[in-house]
Amino acid sequence: MSTAVLREFRYGDERIAFSVRLRPARKAQRIAIHVEPDGRVVVDVPHEASETAVQAAVRQRARWISSQLTAVRERIDPARPRAHAGGESLLYLGRRYRLEVLVDEDRKGDVRLGRGRIEVAVGSNEPGRVRAVLDTWYRRRAGEVLAARLAALAPALHWVRTPPPMQLRVMKQRWGSCSPAGRLTLNPNLIKASRECIDYVLIHELCHLQAHHHGPLFHRLLDAQMPEWRRIKQKLDAWADELIPS
Numbered sequence: 001m002s003t004a005v006l007r008e009f010r011y012g013d014e015r016i017a018f019s020v021r022l023r024p025a026r027k028a029q030r031i032a033i034h035v036e037p038d039g040r041v042v043v044d045v046p047h048e049a050s051e052t053a054v055q056a057a058v059r060q061r062a063r064w065i066s067s068q069l070t071a072v073r074e075r076i077d078p079a080r081p082r083a084h085a086g087g088e089s090l091l092y093l094g095r096r097y098r099l100e101v102l103v104d105e106d107r108k109g110d111v112r113l114g115r116g117r118i119e120v121a122v123g124s125n126e127p128g129r130v131r132a133v134l135d136t137w138y139r140r141r142a143g144e145v146l147a148a149r150l151a152a153l154a155p156a157l158h159w160v161r162t163p164p165p166m167q168l169r170v171m172k173q174r175w176g177s178c179s180p181a182g183r184l185t186l187n188p189n190l191i192k193a194s195r196e197c198i199d200y201v202l203i204h205e206l207c208h209l210q211a212h213h214h215g216p217l218f219h220r221l222l223d224a225q226m227p228e229w230r231r232i233k234q235k236l237d238a239w240a241d242e243l244i245p246s
Protein backbone atom coordinates (compact mmCIF):
# COMPACT_ATOMS: atom_id res chain seq x y z
CA MET A 1 0.00 0.00 0.00
CA SER A 2 1.31 3.47 -0.83
CA THR A 3 0.22 6.95 0.06
CA ALA A 4 0.70 9.85 -2.35
CA VAL A 5 1.51 13.24 -0.86
CA LEU A 6 2.05 16.23 -3.13
CA ARG A 7 5.08 18.44 -2.43
CA GLU A 8 7.01 21.10 -4.24
CA PHE A 9 10.56 22.39 -4.41
CA ARG A 10 12.27 25.26 -6.15
CA TYR A 11 15.06 24.97 -8.66
CA GLY A 12 16.26 28.38 -9.76
CA ASP A 13 12.99 30.08 -10.61
CA GLU A 14 11.31 26.81 -11.40
CA ARG A 15 8.73 25.23 -9.08
CA ILE A 16 8.72 21.50 -9.41
CA ALA A 17 5.90 19.46 -7.92
CA PHE A 18 6.50 15.92 -6.81
CA SER A 19 4.54 13.25 -5.03
CA VAL A 20 5.89 11.16 -2.24
CA ARG A 21 5.04 7.49 -2.03
CA LEU A 22 5.62 6.03 1.37
CA ARG A 23 6.86 2.49 1.03
CA PRO A 24 7.36 -0.12 3.72
CA ALA A 25 11.02 -0.40 4.56
CA ARG A 26 11.23 -3.90 3.14
CA LYS A 27 10.24 -2.55 -0.31
CA ALA A 28 12.29 0.64 -0.35
CA GLN A 29 15.57 0.84 1.47
CA ARG A 30 16.46 4.31 0.29
CA ILE A 31 14.88 7.36 -1.32
CA ALA A 32 14.43 6.86 -5.06
CA ILE A 33 13.36 9.54 -7.54
CA HIS A 34 11.50 8.78 -10.78
CA VAL A 35 10.43 11.09 -13.56
CA GLU A 36 7.49 9.34 -15.23
CA PRO A 37 6.97 9.51 -19.02
CA ASP A 38 4.03 11.90 -18.45
CA GLY A 39 6.20 14.29 -16.45
CA ARG A 40 5.11 13.37 -12.93
CA VAL A 41 7.93 13.35 -10.42
CA VAL A 42 7.52 10.56 -7.92
CA VAL A 43 9.72 10.02 -4.91
CA ASP A 44 9.67 6.64 -3.22
CA VAL A 45 10.44 7.04 0.43
CA PRO A 46 10.95 4.43 3.13
CA HIS A 47 8.51 4.95 5.98
CA GLU A 48 11.14 6.00 8.47
CA ALA A 49 12.73 8.69 6.24
CA SER A 50 12.38 12.24 7.56
CA GLU A 51 10.93 15.20 5.67
CA THR A 52 14.38 16.78 5.74
CA ALA A 53 15.91 13.75 4.09
CA VAL A 54 13.28 13.84 1.32
CA GLN A 55 13.90 17.54 0.67
CA ALA A 56 17.65 17.00 0.64
CA ALA A 57 17.31 14.13 -1.83
CA VAL A 58 15.25 16.11 -4.36
CA ARG A 59 17.52 19.17 -4.03
CA GLN A 60 20.57 17.07 -4.61
CA ARG A 61 19.11 15.77 -7.85
CA ALA A 62 17.32 18.98 -8.85
CA ARG A 63 19.37 19.60 -11.97
CA TRP A 64 18.75 16.06 -13.19
CA ILE A 65 15.00 16.29 -12.47
CA SER A 66 14.75 19.61 -14.28
CA SER A 67 16.55 18.29 -17.37
CA GLN A 68 14.34 15.19 -17.41
CA LEU A 69 11.25 17.40 -17.28
CA THR A 70 12.53 19.50 -20.16
CA ALA A 71 12.99 16.35 -22.21
CA VAL A 72 9.48 15.18 -21.31
CA ARG A 73 7.94 18.51 -22.32
CA GLU A 74 9.71 18.42 -25.67
CA ARG A 75 8.58 14.86 -26.29
CA ILE A 76 4.97 15.34 -25.18
CA ASP A 77 4.33 18.48 -27.18
CA PRO A 78 6.73 19.02 -30.06
CA ALA A 79 4.48 21.89 -31.18
CA ARG A 80 5.80 23.79 -28.18
CA PRO A 81 9.50 23.46 -28.67
CA ARG A 82 11.99 25.19 -26.43
CA ALA A 83 13.54 27.29 -29.13
CA HIS A 84 16.95 28.60 -28.16
CA ALA A 85 17.05 31.99 -29.82
CA GLY A 86 20.69 31.56 -30.69
CA GLY A 87 21.60 31.49 -26.99
CA GLU A 88 21.85 35.26 -27.13
CA SER A 89 23.77 36.76 -24.26
CA LEU A 90 21.85 39.17 -22.03
CA LEU A 91 23.02 41.47 -19.26
CA TYR A 92 21.16 41.98 -16.01
CA LEU A 93 22.68 43.79 -13.02
CA GLY A 94 26.11 43.41 -14.55
CA ARG A 95 25.92 39.65 -15.01
CA ARG A 96 25.60 37.68 -18.19
CA TYR A 97 22.69 35.37 -18.85
CA ARG A 98 21.75 33.22 -21.78
CA LEU A 99 18.37 33.87 -23.38
CA GLU A 100 16.02 30.92 -23.59
CA VAL A 101 12.73 31.19 -25.40
CA LEU A 102 9.78 29.09 -24.37
CA VAL A 103 6.70 28.98 -26.59
CA ASP A 104 3.84 28.46 -24.16
CA GLU A 105 0.44 30.10 -24.52
CA ASP A 106 -0.36 29.62 -20.82
CA ARG A 107 2.77 31.40 -19.66
CA LYS A 108 3.20 34.04 -22.32
CA GLY A 109 4.75 37.25 -21.07
CA ASP A 110 6.40 35.40 -18.22
CA VAL A 111 10.10 35.98 -17.63
CA ARG A 112 12.13 33.84 -15.25
CA LEU A 113 15.62 34.46 -14.09
CA GLY A 114 17.44 31.26 -13.31
CA ARG A 115 20.92 29.88 -13.05
CA GLY A 116 22.78 31.62 -15.83
CA ARG A 117 19.71 32.01 -17.99
CA ILE A 118 16.75 34.26 -18.57
CA GLU A 119 13.75 32.33 -19.81
CA VAL A 120 11.17 34.27 -21.80
CA ALA A 121 7.76 32.72 -22.49
CA VAL A 122 5.89 33.85 -25.59
CA GLY A 123 2.58 32.77 -27.12
CA SER A 124 4.16 32.52 -30.53
CA ASN A 125 7.70 32.81 -31.70
CA GLU A 126 7.07 35.54 -34.24
CA PRO A 127 9.81 38.14 -34.68
CA GLY A 128 9.76 40.92 -32.14
CA ARG A 129 7.68 39.09 -29.49
CA VAL A 130 10.65 37.99 -27.41
CA ARG A 131 12.21 41.44 -27.56
CA ALA A 132 8.93 43.08 -26.53
CA VAL A 133 8.48 40.78 -23.53
CA LEU A 134 12.09 41.28 -22.50
CA ASP A 135 11.88 45.06 -22.81
CA THR A 136 8.78 45.15 -20.61
CA TRP A 137 10.49 42.97 -18.03
CA TYR A 138 13.71 45.03 -18.06
CA ARG A 139 11.70 48.20 -17.64
CA ARG A 140 9.69 46.85 -14.73
CA ARG A 141 12.82 45.57 -12.98
CA ALA A 142 14.51 48.92 -13.68
CA GLY A 143 11.62 50.78 -12.02
CA GLU A 144 11.81 48.59 -8.92
CA VAL A 145 15.57 48.41 -8.54
CA LEU A 146 16.29 52.07 -9.31
CA ALA A 147 13.58 53.28 -6.91
CA ALA A 148 14.93 50.99 -4.18
CA ARG A 149 18.53 52.15 -4.69
CA LEU A 150 17.42 55.77 -4.74
CA ALA A 151 15.61 55.31 -1.44
CA ALA A 152 18.69 53.58 0.02
CA LEU A 153 21.23 56.17 -1.15
CA ALA A 154 19.35 59.43 -0.65
CA PRO A 155 19.39 59.52 3.18
CA ALA A 156 23.23 59.63 3.21
CA LEU A 157 23.23 62.93 1.31
CA HIS A 158 22.60 65.79 3.72
CA TRP A 159 21.04 68.04 1.04
CA VAL A 160 18.41 65.46 0.11
CA ARG A 161 15.37 65.45 2.41
CA THR A 162 13.34 62.83 0.56
CA PRO A 163 14.19 60.79 -2.52
CA PRO A 164 13.34 62.96 -5.55
CA PRO A 165 10.64 61.93 -8.05
CA MET A 166 11.96 59.64 -10.73
CA GLN A 167 10.87 58.69 -14.23
CA LEU A 168 12.29 56.23 -16.75
CA ARG A 169 13.10 57.13 -20.32
CA VAL A 170 15.24 55.36 -22.89
CA MET A 171 17.91 57.82 -23.96
CA LYS A 172 20.62 57.18 -26.51
CA GLN A 173 23.26 59.46 -25.06
CA ARG A 174 22.78 59.54 -21.33
CA TRP A 175 22.17 57.48 -18.26
CA GLY A 176 20.30 60.07 -16.36
CA SER A 177 19.48 63.71 -15.95
CA CYS A 178 18.19 66.00 -13.26
CA SER A 179 15.69 68.76 -14.08
CA PRO A 180 15.98 72.22 -12.49
CA ALA A 181 12.88 71.29 -10.46
CA GLY A 182 14.73 68.26 -9.09
CA ARG A 183 13.10 65.45 -11.00
CA LEU A 184 15.38 62.61 -12.07
CA THR A 185 15.07 60.95 -15.46
CA LEU A 186 16.83 57.61 -15.60
CA ASN A 187 17.64 55.28 -18.46
CA PRO A 188 15.94 51.90 -17.87
CA ASN A 189 18.89 50.22 -19.61
CA LEU A 190 20.82 50.91 -16.42
CA ILE A 191 19.30 47.70 -15.05
CA LYS A 192 21.78 45.83 -17.26
CA ALA A 193 24.74 47.46 -15.51
CA SER A 194 26.23 46.35 -12.21
CA ARG A 195 24.90 47.70 -8.92
CA GLU A 196 27.93 49.93 -8.39
CA CYS A 197 27.40 51.51 -11.82
CA ILE A 198 23.73 52.07 -10.96
CA ASP A 199 24.72 53.66 -7.65
CA TYR A 200 27.23 55.89 -9.43
CA VAL A 201 24.60 57.25 -11.82
CA LEU A 202 22.13 57.80 -8.97
CA ILE A 203 24.67 59.57 -6.77
CA HIS A 204 25.80 61.66 -9.73
CA GLU A 205 22.22 62.81 -10.35
CA LEU A 206 21.55 63.34 -6.64
CA CYS A 207 24.60 65.64 -6.51
CA HIS A 208 22.96 67.69 -9.25
CA LEU A 209 20.17 68.49 -6.81
CA GLN A 210 22.75 70.61 -4.99
CA ALA A 211 25.02 71.62 -7.90
CA HIS A 212 23.40 71.76 -11.30
CA HIS A 213 26.53 71.93 -13.44
CA HIS A 214 29.66 69.85 -13.53
CA GLY A 215 31.66 72.50 -11.66
CA PRO A 216 34.01 72.32 -8.64
CA LEU A 217 31.18 72.10 -6.11
CA PHE A 218 29.62 69.20 -8.00
CA HIS A 219 32.92 67.30 -8.07
CA ARG A 220 33.54 67.99 -4.39
CA LEU A 221 30.17 66.48 -3.52
CA LEU A 222 30.64 63.49 -5.80
CA ASP A 223 34.21 62.83 -4.57
CA ALA A 224 32.98 62.93 -0.98
CA GLN A 225 30.09 60.55 -1.60
CA MET A 226 31.83 58.12 -3.93
CA PRO A 227 35.61 58.57 -4.01
CA GLU A 228 36.07 55.78 -6.57
CA TRP A 229 33.50 57.15 -9.02
CA ARG A 230 36.02 57.62 -11.89
CA ARG A 231 36.86 53.93 -11.99
CA ILE A 232 33.17 53.01 -11.98
CA LYS A 233 32.33 55.55 -14.66
CA GLN A 234 35.02 54.03 -16.89
CA LYS A 235 33.39 50.62 -16.54
CA LEU A 236 29.99 52.01 -17.36
CA ASP A 237 31.33 53.91 -20.40
CA ALA A 238 33.01 50.75 -21.67
CA TRP A 239 29.68 48.96 -21.51
CA ALA A 240 27.58 51.70 -23.02
CA ASP A 241 27.42 50.30 -26.54
CA GLU A 242 26.07 47.01 -25.30
CA LEU A 243 23.78 48.42 -22.63
CA ILE A 244 22.05 50.90 -24.88
CA PRO A 245 20.97 49.06 -28.02
CA SER A 246 20.87 51.22 -31.12
Ligand SMILES: [Zn+2]
Nearest residue numbers: 204205208214
Ligand atom coordinates in the same frame (compact mmCIF):
# COMPACT_ATOMS: atom_id res chain seq x y z
ZN1 LIG B 1 25.83 65.26 -14.67
